[in-house]
Amino acid sequence: MSKLQLITKGLIKENPTFVLILGMCPTLATTTSAMNGMGMGLATLFVLVLSNMAISATAPYIPDKVRIPAYIVIIAAFVTILQFIMQAYTPAMYETLGLFIPLIVVNCIVLGRAEAFANKNSVIDSACDGLGIGIGFTLALTVLGLVREIIGSGSAFGFKFISGDGILVFVLAPGAFLALGYLIVLFRKLTDKK
Amino acid sequence: MEYLIIIISAIFVNNILLAQFLGCCPFLGVSNKLSTAVGMSGAVCFVITLATLVTYLLQYYVLVPLHIEFMQTISFILVIAALVQMVEIVLKKVSPSLYQALGIFLPLITTNCAVLGVALIVVTKEFTFGGEPHMLNLAESVVYAFATSVGFGVAMILFAGLREQLALNKVPKAFQGIPIALITASILALAFMGFSGLV
Numbered sequence: 001m002s003k004l005q006l007i008t009k010g011l012i013k014e015n016p017t018f019v020l021i022l023g024m025c026p027t028l029a030t031t032t033s034a035m036n037g038m039g040m041g042l043a044t045l046f047v048l049v050l051s052n053m054a055i056s057a058t059a060p061y062i063p064d065k066v067r068i069p070a071y072i073v074i075i076a077a078f079v080t081i082l083q084f085i086m087q088a089y090t091p092a093m094y095e096t097l098g099l100f101i102p103l104i105v106v107n108c109i110v111l112g113r114a115e116a117f118a119n120k121n122s123v124i125d126s127a128c129d130g131l132g133i134g135i136g137f138t139l140a141l142t143v144l145g146l147v148r149e150i151i152g153s154g155s156a157f158g159f160k161f162i163s164g165d166g167i168l169v170f171v172l173a174p175g176a177f178l179a180l181g182y183l184i185v186l187f188r189k190l191t192d193k194k
Numbered sequence: 195m196e197y198l199i200i201i202i203s204a205i206f207v208n209n210i211l212l213a214q215f216l217g218c219c220p221f222l223g224v225s226n227k228l229s230t231a232v233g234m235s236g237a238v239c240f241v242i243t244l245a246t247l248v249t250y251l252l253q254y255y256v257l258v259p260l261h262i263e264f265m266q267t268i269s270f271i272l273v274i275a276a277l278v279q280m281v282e283i284v285l286k287k288v289s290p291s292l293y294q295a296l297g298i299f300l301p302l303i304t305t306n307c308a309v310l311g312v313a314l315i316v317v318t319k320e321f322t323f324g325g326e327p328h329m330l331n332l333a334e335s336v337v338y339a340f341a342t343s344v345g346f347g348v349a350m351i352l353f354a355g356l357r358e359q360l361a362l363n364k365v366p367k368a369f370q371g372i373p374i375a376l377i378t379a380s381i382l383a384l385a386f387m388g389f390s391g392l393v
Contacts, residue, residue: 021372024222025307029215069275072304076268083267102267102314106307108219173213174383181376185368192368 003128010132016109017140017180018187023109026100027141028176034157037145039093040100041138045131046082047104051075052118052130059119071114076105109137147179197337199393200321204341206389210308211349212382217308221350222375224299226361231354235347237299239340241281242312245274246339249313250332270313275304308346312339353382 016022026044031037054074062070083101086094094101104110113133118126149155152170154162169175210216217238224230249270257263282300285293303309316335320327330338356378365374 021222022219024218025215025311028218068304069272072271072275073268076271080264080267084264099311099314099318103216103307103311105267105271106305106310108305111305169384172387173215174380174387176215177376177380177383181369181373181380184373184376188368188373 003124006125006128007132007135010129010134010136011139012136012191014133015136015140015187016133017137017144018184020109020112021184022112023107023137025103026107027144028173028180030097030100031141031145031148031176031179032171033149033153033155034142034146036093036096037141037143038138039090040097041134041141043082043086043097043101044104044107044109045134045138047075047078048110048113048134048137049127049130050078050081051110052113052126053123054078055114056118056121056123056126067119068111068115071111071119072105075110075114079104109133144176144180144183147183148175151175151179197334200334200338201341201344203393204338205345205348206386207392209345209349209386209389210312210342211346212379212386214311216311217306217346220302220306221353221379222372225350225354225357225375228351228354228358231350232347233295234299234302235343235350236295237303238306238308238346239343241274241278241300241303242309242343242346243336243340244281245277245309246313246316247332247336248273248277250316250335253317266314266317271310274309274313278304308343312342349382349386353379356382 010016012019014020017027023044026040030040051071051074055071058070058074059067079102082104083094086101113130117129121129146156148170149157150166152166152168152172152175154160154164154166167175170179204210208214211218211221220234220238224234252269252273253263253266257265257269278300282293285300316330316338321330321334321338322328357375360374360378369377
């Protein structure tokens with residue numbers, strides 16, 4: 001597979017949110033607006049690319065029996081670095097995403113890519129794979145956030161285009177489940193036709 | 195009285211699955227059958243309570259005195275992973291029947307974000323149960339963790355019951371599997387919103 005294919009397959013064919021249905025917790029919890037969704041996606045992208053590279057580089061030296069704890073420690077280290085970076089440069093976003101930044105450690109997408117791809121491929125390939133899946137995740141979260149923001153508060157990326165409130169329930173918990181459910185259906189319909 | 199407020203609030207008002215979205219993977223993954231949902235809930239209940247107790251002690255007796263709070267994420271996940279492994283070994287030796295019931299779920303729980311989530315919530319968030327905002331003390335933390343995991347169980351078992359009924363119905367092709375489950379979860383979450391403002 002070429003490098004480009006590795007990156008593009010994460011967008012549609014193996015989209016982590018709409019096809020593989022992984023990493024549901026941050027997907028549902030942080031997409032109250034398009035901006036928050038994108039922030040969460042980019043944070044995950046950062047950890048995913050770096051942990052994929054580190055795991056692919058160290059995999060030959062890690063004994064098979066303790067590989068999962070070892071991967072988790074590597075991922076947790078990058079998440080801690082991310083926490084420092086976000087605290088320093090994007091404190092507002094760090095505050096909004098809150099708990100879900102440290103919870104990237106237990107995001108099944110990151111561990112899943114380590115186990116399914118990074119530990120048996122080269123560093124460059126693993127970086128491309130992480131980039132592709134990360135971009136797919138970011139796009140999915142941005143779209144979900146955008147849908148919820150438009151319906152829920154009548155704005156897009158913070159720009160309000162209707163006066164008054166939207167259908168508030170879409171910003172709350174039930175709307176997250178509902179919007180994601182219908183988006184997956186839409187995604188399946190669209191990709192089926194091709 | 196305060197403990198009662200913690201319990202009601204954690205189970206119904208701020209349900210971990212339907213209001214806080216922690217632990218959605220098992221919620222969608224193993225809720226096909228009622229029996230597995232019960233097993234998973236039992237295992238989660240056990241691990242969350244124990245993990246919160248241990249990480250609470252770790253936070254206030256190791257990390258804070260040494261001023262290495264930034265090691266929180268790494269140390270918590272390591273402790274939880276080790277704890278789950280230990281629980282598995284002890285359970286196998288002490289109570290084979292309980293191990294039979296919960297065993298297969300235990301390895302999955304390490305990466306259940308509800309466990310790490312609750313452990314982080316009790317040491318980072320201020321609560322206002324019965325008066326002034328304050329950090330939870332040890333007893334409150336354990337009660338909160340236990341009640342939260344009961345809330346997980348309640349939502350999980352209700353949802354599994356719904357999905358078992360749903361499996362008997364005809365669902366359009368594009369909706370099959372996860373989408374219809376998500377839409378069902380949405381209605382369940384809507385029902386749980388009725389509890390808001392209770393405490």
